[in-house]
Amino acid sequence: MICSLVFAGYPKKSYFAKPFQHIVILSVIIVNYNVKFFLEQCLCSVRKSILQQKELSSASEIIVVDNHSTDGSLEWLSPAFSEIHFIKNETNTGFSAACNQGLKKATGKYLLFLNPDTILPENFFQVCISFLESNQTAGAVGVRMIDGAGNFLKESKRGFPSPWASFCRLSGISSVFPRSRWFSYYYMGHLNEHQTHSVDVLSGACMLATKAALEKTGGFDENFFMYAEDIDLSYRILKAGFSNYYLPLTTIIHFKGESTRKDRQYIDQFYLAMDQFSQKHMPGNRFFHSILRTAVRVRSGIAKVGQPIRKEIPNSKGSKIVLEGDANSAREVLRPLELMGIKIVSTEEESDKILFCEGPGFPFKKIIEFIDKKKGRKRFRIYAAGSRSFVGSDSSEEPGEAISIQIIK
Known part of the structure; x- marks a missing residue:
């Protein structure tokens, strides 16, 4: 290397x-x-x-x-x-x-x-x-x-x-x-x-x-x-x-779905790592290792068959977005979003997604509090003041959305 x-x-x-x-x-x-x-x-x-x-x-x-x-x-x-x-x-x-x-x-x-x-x-x-x-x-x-x-x-x-905690998790x-x-x-x-x-x-x-x-x-x-x-x-x-x-x-x-892809390689690596940890810190428990390996193979097989590996990444282009947050940051992204074919609406009820615009008037802490409070009601995206993209994810189990934008000075 x-x-x-x-x-x-x-x-x-x-x-x-x-x-x-x-x-x-x-x-x-x-x-x-x-x-x-x-x-x-x-x-x-x-x-x-x-x-x-x-x-x-x-x-x-x-x-x-x-x-x-x-x-x-x-x-x-x-x-x-x-x-x-x-x-x-x-x-x-x-x-x-x-x-x-x-x-x-x-x-x-x-x-x-x-x-x-x-x-x-x-x-x-x-x-x-x-x-x-x-x-x-x-x-x-x-x-x-x-x-x-x-x-x-x-x-x-x-x-x-532990053997019991692992069994309860793997068995469901x-x-x-x-x-x-x-x-x-x-x-x-x-x-x-x-x-x-x-x-x-x-x-x-x-x-x-x-x-x-x-x-x-x-x-x-x-x-x-x-x-x-x-x-x-x-x-x-x-x-x-x-x-x-x-x-x-x-x-x-x-967001988790970005750094932890739920594909077949992830499934194998995750359960292999669990077995690896038990081998390192509980080396004498042969019965537990055999049970764990069996559970790992069964759970991995079920996950591969029963869980969709990847879904289409949600795309904001063509959607209706309401801008919330810092007024100056919202002005930064307004025209670029319109040029991308994104319709900007004035109320949450009309929108498909909320784009939180971070800035002095609407810090990250407030954005997190809003998302925590409004969970399940809308899809959320985040734009940091002065950045060149906005991101978001509708589920920790799936890849999120990341879109590059060209800020017009």
């Missing part, structure tokens, strides 16, 4: 700290693979959340590891985000290895591993870092996550895949008793999603860890190419004497 580090070049007045010149409080590590439009919106939200905290604005760094994307991600993003460190891989090294690449370059006291198809509210770092600073035993925190349609994502808080028993501590421990269904809890497992889609915890655990296990690597790291953080916390004081959007 040949890797080259690409520095886009800092502006004369950088928003963020230059490495090795200042004490860095926060490092954000994002692994990207062919989702440049989603990543653009993600970076806009990360930038706003950092700038919201004065102490972070001069003491933060963002590292994007591109895992051999073929969609021109770096060419698209580098000019607009010159303060970011871009690492370009010549091969797809897998999620764990790419995260560790970023980790080796990171110098922060706190390190956020973040998926590229996420949107953060402006108070994200203030809430999470304050919690870590006031809880010295905390090794990592995760937050409440919703998908692009506003549905709560159960993987925001999880238990370890947990879906019959979603609030049971006994039958739904894998997703910790007995814990209130709106309350802070100490949990076993945090999602790798959004995990803010302390440098002290990662120095003891050594980062991600690169034997996990994709999936279960967050379970493994969470387990080792606990074994090192720290605690993992689920913190619902702030909510993020994780």
